[in-house]
Amino acid sequence: MRRYTRTLVAAALATTVIAGTAGWASASAQQAVTGAPAGTEAWRADGLPDPERMSPAQIAAFFQGLTPGRQRELVRAHPSVVGNLDGAPLRLRYEANARTLGARYAGQQVLASDPRGRGQIVLVHGDLTTAESVAVIVPGSDIDAGNVRPLTDMADALRRATHGRTAVISWAGYTTPVGVGLDAATGDLAEVGAERLTRLTDGLAATGVPAPSVFCHSYGSVVCGLAAQDLKAKDLVVFGSPGMRAANVGELGTSARVWAAKDPSDWIDRVPNVEFAGLGHGVDPADPAFGARRVPADDARGHDGYFAPGTQSLRTFAAIAQGDVR
Template identity: 65%
Template structure:
């Protein structure tokens, strides 16, 4: 891999800028949520079916899907009732069953929402679906950036709802706040540790979608979320990867991502991310600008986007282009 080949001068600049940023804008160090979901011990000890249940820590999404395919409806609902936090977070389990389990697991009622995952640990992780995930011909997944958690999830769900509406419901859209994000502007945002943990979760999530028969998704990766997508690209099941407002994807160019997915990039002239140097040194910074011609990504227009978070605003050229990608209309 050709990742992170930079000149010493550029690397020194990155280190200086990041050090200065950390000194002027605080960030709270985060520990990523990893491992199987809450309730796994009780799940592992459940022998009510006369056989072992798939281990959430070791079973592949395909193995989980095959297990649930072998159950009756009554057996599925019984497991969701007794182990809602495991079933609700188990990639490869049927989406409708996960909605049912998470309606039980959430601290407040959510009967009118399709919550595909909910993990209360840490700052909380949550995944919501807009549209019919099982029947839609196309699926899109929004991968958000820093300062995203259960408390601030409305910002991510708003992006997903905007894209869903722009596709006129032709694409199922997933708001995926399924990893521990950086808080503020600090070392977490400047390094790839949280992105690496998030990439593992994103890979498993996309494989869970396709294992249950959903379409291979297009990933829409905002800001630090594009670092997650860059690290996940070579293993994720994805038709397209769209980086926008990106500080870099920890890759030199599209070939370095080692993916068959089509890669797109957008950055608004008014986006403050343009002021972040696209270099990497000693783990600080995220590498080349995905919108640079030499990176090789397909261009997404964004000249009318007014700030770092405005790419899904109704009427913008970026949202219009995103919808065309999500509907599979561009090749």
């Protein structure tokens, strides 16, 4: 009976979204990528500490105890591990990922890269060590290493809106849902994503990077909601959100400021804000009763228009990232 009920609710959610977007539903379930980076077995075989047993702070301390020469030896011998260790020095991670990826991302600062599944990629726009402020953008469905352009477009727009003063991380660092289907209606992928996002911010803190403002789009806001209690962030900004798996800001358990935006033409408004039998993501964060600070978005267009040049939402996002609004 429970399985039958879940199927009915999932069908209702998918039908509602499709009706509102002329979109499609994916019947293929995604398997979340978990565990240590590729190449970890060889790393362990060399007598190096197990990454799965170390926090980002411990990883940072391990690298601080190595000479510069030894650090570079590890980059050469184990690039796929070093490039994905939250807490390792940023310059080493960039160098390691450049070795692993070759010409594909030439000239870009790649903070993490995982070829498993559909592929994951984390890109840095700007200098994390000198920027006045830092932002992380967490995407929703369909974003992966092979389809990262919509995410990097948002990052570039935010960089321009802050006149280059904010370093922005495009975080395609978790397995996102594909299309609109059961994966998008449940929190399974978001739970794994939340763990990975938490390690990202722990790693930034361990390497001296200021606490970021985290911008969470669509299903990415489910990830942020589940991560909120442990996330080292100064702001959580959700937009086009189906819910954060919390009834109100207080239930998120975060000291970060929580902001929400939804434009009137966003099809996400047609998704029922319910949570039943593990399906749906709960209260709309843009509902005043949720308690989030409002981001004006009346001139944004559709589900993906919040970073469009000249919009109130983009101007406010830039102000939030720079700490110019209270």
